[in-house]
């Protein structure tokens with residue numbers, strides 16, 4: 001139960017896409033600051049995307065697996081940074 005990679009660094013305005021693998025049951029993606037929240041899905045190939053228009057560190061979790069540490073973070077920088 002994990003996001004891969006667990007952390008990415010992107011530049012402002014980048015759209016990040018999470019893709020479900022179909023493994024490990026039902027997952028979702030929920031920002032700790034409630035800025036974004038996906039549906040629950042267990043389907044291989046299901047995707048959720050969010051465009052980051054503000055700088056900062058966005059931590060997120062998979063709610064069904066929060067207790068087992070299924071979490072990640074997106075760091076958004078104003079310039080460069082790469083992915």
Ligand SMILES: [Cu+2]
Nearest residue numbers: 027062065070
């Ligand atoms: Cu999960």
